[in-house]
Amino acid sequence: MEDSTSIGRRWEEMNYDILAKIFQSFDILELTSGIAHVCRTWRLAACDPLLWKSKTLDLSMLKSHFIYLTDQPYVYVHSQSDKTLTKVLKIALNLSRGNIQTIIFHFNLFVSSNHLTYVAERCPRLKRLVMPAWNRIKRTEIRSAIRMWEDLESLTMPSMANSAFLMHEISRNC
Known part of the structure; x- marks a missing residue:
């Protein structure tokens, strides 16, 4: 009662x-x-x-379940890893409404070109980015993302062969 x-x-x-x-x-x-x-x-x-301006989207605790391959893209990522990353990105980036300025990916989080494009479109004010492994990201997608991040001040990335194209894009757009 x-x-x-x-x-x-x-x-x-x-x-x-x-x-x-x-x-x-x-x-x-x-x-x-x-x-x-x-x-x-x-x-x-x-x-x-x-709430979101001072927030860092720290995904360093997320890692992909993967198997190394001998052929490109040199890694197979379990679909559940992609689904988990997609879900976290969608929720966080929709709530933030473009206000996240720092994103940190774990080195062994194998982000796809689609994930990077999604982040680039929804984080136009990004200032700091810690990139994951590049195996699944196409050069064209990297270029497109860099072009969207005019405010980018810091980029930490794993070693990448033939990265001159990336340095060129950064010098032109950031």
């Missing part, structure tokens, strides 16, 4: 500013864990630009 004299508030009635302040203490995985699906107010607070 419900007590009619008790005064209580519902989760969805929490003040937006208070929610945004609470969410500022969350890391990326906590922000992308589903809090935006609680209700409309929580989603708005989870998309607050101040």
Whole structure:
């Protein structure tokens, strides 16, 4: 039986500013864990630009399940690894609304050309990027991504044969 004299508030009635302040203490995985699906107010607070400007999308804990191959692309990546990465990227980059400025990939996270393109389109203000292994990314996609990141200030990348084309794109666009 419900007590009619008790005064209580519902989760969805929490003040937006208070929610945004609470969410500022969350890391990326906590922000992308589903809090935006609680209700409309929580989603708005989870998309607050101040929440994402100072955030780094740190994916260094994600690694691909893979097998090395002798032929190009020299690696086979299990489809579940791609699905997990796609899911995390979609949630984080949609919530951030283009405000993420730093992305860190684990070296053994074999990102595809589609993943890189998705990141480039949704992170136009990217300033710092720590790249993963390049095996599955086409040169044309790397060039296209670099062209979108005019504010790029720092790029950490694994060793890459014939990387002169990359240096040329960086010098022209960043």
